[in-house]
Amino acid sequence: MKSEMAKAKTGFPFTSIEQINNSQLRANLKSATSAIREKRAKVVGEKQDWEELRRTGERIKDEVLSSLDEYLLQLEESVTKVGGIVHWAADSSEANRIILSLIQEHGESEVIKVKSLTTDELDLNEYLANHGVSAFETDLAELIVQLAHDKPSHILVPAIHKSRSEIKELFENTISKGRVLGDGPAELAEASRLYLRQKFLSSKVAVSGVNFAVAETGTVCIVESEGNGRMCLTLPKVLISVMGIEKVLPKLDDLAVFLELLPRSSTGERMNPYTSTWTGVHPGDGPEEFHLVILDNRRSHVLADPVGRQALRCIRCSACLNVCPVYERSGGHAYGSVYPGPIGAILSPQLFATEASLSLPWASTLCGACYEVCPVRIDIPRVLVHLREKVISEGYKSKSEEASFRLIALVLNAGRRFDLIQQVATRLRRPLNRLFLAGSLPGVLGKWRAARQIPEIPKETFRMWWRANGSDNGN
Amino acid sequence: MTRTVSLFVSCFNDMMFPKTARAAVKVLNKLNVKVRFPDEQTCCGQIHFNTGYAPMAVSLVKHFVESFRGSDEVVALSASCTAMVREHYLELASRTHDNELISRTEELVPKVFEFSEYLTGVLGVTDVGAYYPHKVSYHPTCHSLRSLHIYHSAVELLGAVKGLELVDLPYAEQCCGFGGTFSVKNSAMSTAMLADKTASIVNARAETVVAVDNSCLMHISGALRKNGTGVSVMHLAEVLAQGMDGGEI
Ligand code: SF4
Numbered sequence: 098m099k100s101e102m103a104k105a106k107t108g109f110p111f112t113s114i115e116q117i118n119n120s121q122l123r124a125n126l127k128s129a130t131s132a133i134r135e136k137r138a139k140v141v142g143e144k145q146d147w148e149e150l151r152r153t154g155e156r157i158k159d160e161v162l163s164s165l166d167e168y169l170l171q172l173e174e175s176v177t178k179v180g181g182i183v184h185w186a187a188d189s190s191e192a193n194r195i196i197l198s199l200i201q202e203h204g205e206s207e208v209i210k211v212k213s214l215t216t217d218e219l220d221l222n223e224y225l226a227n228h229g230v231s232a233f234e235t236d237l238a239e240l241i242v243q244l245a246h247d248k249p250s251h252i253l254v255p256a257i258h259k260s261r262s263e264i265k266e267l268f269e270n271t272i273s274k275g276r277v278l279g280d281g282p283a284e285l286a287e288a289s290r291l292y293l294r295q296k297f298l299s300s301k302v303a304v305s306g307v308n309f310a311v312a313e314t315g316t317v318c319i320v321e322s323e324g325n326g327r328m329c330l331t332l333p334k335v336l337i338s339v340m341g342i343e344k345v346l347p348k349l350d351d352l353a354v355f356l357e358l359l360p361r362s363s364t365g366e367r368m369n370p371y372t373s374t375w376t377g378v379h380p381g382d383g384p385e386e387f388h389l390v391i392l393d394n395r396r397s398h399v400l401a402d403p404v405g406r407q408a409l410r411c412i413r414c415s416a417c418l419n420v421c422p423v424y425e426r427s428g429g430h431a432y433g434s435v436y437p438g439p440i441g442a443i444l445s446p447q448l449f450a451t452e453a454s455l456s457l458p459w460a461s462t463l464c465g466a467c468y469e470v471c472p473v474r475i476d477i478p479r480v481l482v483h484l485r486e487k488v489i490s491e492g493y494k495s496k497s498e499e500a501s502f503r504l505i506a507l508v509l510n511a512g513r514r515f516d517l518i519q520q521v522a523t524r525l526r527r528p529l530n531r532l533f534l535a536g537s538l539p540g541v542l543g544k545w546r547a548a549r550q551i552p553e554i555p556k557e558t559f560r561m562w563w564r565a566n567g568s569d570n571g572n
Numbered sequence: 573m574t575r576t577v578s579l580f581v582s583c584f585n586d587m588m589f590p591k592t593a594r595a596a597v598k599v600l601n602k603l604n605v606k607v608r609f610p611d612e613q614t615c616c617g618q619i620h621f622n623t624g625y626a627p628m629a630v631s632l633v634k635h636f637v638e639s640f641r642g643s644d645e646v647v648a649l650s651a652s653c654t655a656m657v658r659e660h661y662l663e664l665a666s667r668t669h670d671n672e673l674i675s676r677t678e679e680l681v682p683k684v685f686e687f688s689e690y691l692t693g694v695l696g697v698t699d700v701g702a703y704y705p706h707k708v709s710y711h712p713t714c715h716s717l718r719s720l721h722i723y724h725s726a727v728e729l730l731g732a733v734k735g736l737e738l739v740d741l742p743y744a745e746q747c748c749g750f751g752g753t754f755s756v757k758n759s760a761m762s763t764a765m766l767a768d769k770t771a772s773i774v775n776a777r778a779e780t781v782v783a784v785d786n787s788c789l790m791h792i793s794g795a796l797r798k799n800g801t802g803v804s805v806m807h808l809a810e811v812l813a814q815g816m817d818g819g820e821i
Contacts, residue, residue, distance in 0.1 A: 109758065110757060110758050110759070110760070110761075113758070113760065113761055114760050117760050117761060117764050118760075123764075422746050422747045422749070422765055423758075423761055423765075426761060426764045426765065427761065458624075459624075459753075459754065459757050459758065460758060460761075461751070461754070462714070462747050462749060462750065462751025462752075462754045462762075462765075463622060463714070463751060463752075463754075464714040464718070464747035464751070465714055465715075465718035465719060466714075466718065466745075466746075466747070468718070469718050482621065482622055482624070482626075485622075485623065485624030486624045486625070486626045488624065489624040489625065494624075498623075499625070502619075502620055502623065502625045502628060503628065505619075505620075506620060506625075506628040506629075506631060506632060508614075509583060509614040509615040509632055509635070510614070510631055510632065510635055511612075511614075511635075512611050512612035512613060512614055512639070515583065515586075515614045515615075516611075519586065519587050522587065541756045544756045544759045545755065545756060545759075545794070547759070547763070548759070548762075548763040548766060548767075548794070548795060548798065549766070549791060549793075549794025549795050549797075549798055550793075550794045550797045550798045551794065552588055552589075552790055552793070552794070554587070554588065555588065555589075555590055555591070557590065558586050558587055558590055559581050559585065559586045559590035559593040559594065559609075560586055560609075560611060561590075562590055562594060563609045563611070567597060567607070567609060
């Protein structure tokens with residue numbers, strides 16, 4: 098069964114097909130990602146000390162990961178001291194239960210949300226809906242995705258796969274029923290604003306993610322672009338924030354490093370538009386109750402892998418998505434996870450280990466564009482190769498592929514064996530070349546030839562030529 | 573003082589693209605560099621390592637290190653093989669806990685150079701005296717660009733070739749979609765990336781696409797030929813050997 102995975106109708110080669118053939122989607126993605134790419138390159142280029150910043154970011158995150166237990170306990174203590182309440186969730190169902198019961202304690206059936214990948218990872222909205230609580234997304238793109246009963250396709254720009262005219266139509270059928278809208282950005286934003294203002298003013302409970310949480314002070318930080326986050330964090334009576342265990346930072350000063358790295362990498366801005374930090378509760382100012390849910394959900398399992406753990410340095414900037422040639426042609430949905438693109442390809446197989454996610458480590462040419470831009474220097478290609486090895490060693494492999502690789506290694510383990518095989522191939526080159534050009538080809542060669550000619554086998558190998566002409570070279 | 577280098581041609585060039593290796597010998601000789609060909613050499617192990625068969629790659633690492641032991645310098649005709657050696661050999665050798673292998677690997681790795689890197693970085697040469705009066709686009713392969721950081725080497729060498737006109741390739745830094753077994757495991761994606769790469773090449777109106785990895789070039793030229801574009805591909809070493817004494821190779 099395991100060995101049949103390669104043939105199964107699951108996994109990236111299969112899930113990406115539809116998107117690859119969708120020329121509208123590819124055009125949307127190409128123009129969106131290349132625009133962000135250029136913006137990023139420009140603002141990163143103007144920072145003289147960018148490499149040093151990246152290394153500092155990497156160092157801080159590695160320090161956190163090496164003593165994570167201590168930093169988390171310190172965070173709990175600090176948050177508690179300033180009036181917050183910390184909850185520990187081992188997995189998604191525990192986190193969902195905690196959040197639901199907090200909402201129910203306040204007798205609410207509606208909550209507003211700030212865009213959060215972690216709550217997407219929990220499938221929180223669906224869980225709440227099944228228990229009679231409606232969760233309203235307040236980030237424009239998340240709202241679009243939610244109204245369309247769709248799934249986000251990009252970490253930062255969840256509706257990157259939708260065009261403006263598609264959004265206009267969607268709004269006319271949902272939040273702006275009975276009105277005719279234009280498809281200009283201002284008009285679409287205004288339509289969502291009218292709708293969202295009502296929600297901000299009437300909701301008692303907000304749920305958010307967390308970008309950074311400072312162990313030293315208990316300060317929590319959220320960065321966003323639209324101001325909706327600021328509303329959610331300040332207007333409701335109760336604030337519930339959910340964070341993965343890896344989001345903790347040692348000191349308040351460390352924020353300075355990440356507030357440089359994050360906006361330049363993600364939106365290509367020098368400074369983030371809305372950066373909210375709050376430390377506990379303050380009478381008459383902001384939420385009266387603050388809950389911090391700290392989630393493991395197999396992150397400690399990722400932490401145990403010395404190569405794979407660097408994925409936990411990720412600050413979800415999405416720079417790796419925007420430069421990835423594979424993502425640019427597949428979009429996010431093909432990755433079958435809330436974490437798409439290169440980071441998804443190394444995070445999802447480690448976090449979720451579903452059969453489909455185990456194909457993701459191969460969904461890359463190892464071109465290295467992601468590593469080059471990652472603000473915390475996650476060596477994504479290295480982790481991909483590591484996970485390939487790991488997945489194979491756990492038995493998810495094609496037996497015939499393994500046998501071929503074993504045979505090839507055997508041949509390549511001795512110069513004379515390789516020479517012999519080459520000589521045979523060279524002698525048979527006429528029939529082989531004819532076969533390659535027009536014969537019927539099975540398997541790998543057939544797939545290759547569907548889009549490309551196969552080069553002709555030359556009449557002698559270099560080794561043969563050298564024996565005849567080169568051995569006295571330069572003497 | 574004449575230098576002697578050991579040539580690592582790579583399994584792939586040995587079998588399929590011997591003309592690249594012959595051209596490299598010619599260029600190196602012209603620059604007064606003696607060439608050795610340790611004939612035990614086969615493969616750097618990259619295909620195994622990258623596909624997820626690292627334990628099998630370890631035996632190839634051992635074989636490579638043995639084959640090139642004692643070389644003053646090794647010149648490799650593939651950027652991705654050079655990157656394999658530079659980035660992963662020590663780690664793979666360490667898995668054996670064989671101290672002798674580990675120290676031999678440590679000694680060998682810094683002596684391995686990619687061909688264009690060797691010419692510009694070690695020999696300090698940019699003009700090798702070649703003549704190639706054609707429009708050429710340079711495709712910086714991923715490993716040459718982002719692992720070895722040798723974009724400038726190839727461009728300087730090409731810039732010094734007489735008669736050669738270097739034309740800009742749009743989206744040059746984007747991967748061609750080869751990726752070894754990626755090209756068949758994710759064949760639809762690979763083909764989509766390839767189609768965009770070849771479209772850029774055709775738009776650039778180059779007669780020849782040059783790179784320092786024949787594996788990527790085989791993939792690119794496979795589509796250029798299949799679509800009858802008339803654009804040819806050449807390894808950098810072959811361009812640099814053009815117009816030297818003895819004419820075509
Ligand atoms: S892996 Fe790096 S580049 Fe990608 S989202 Fe995370 S921090 Fe950003």
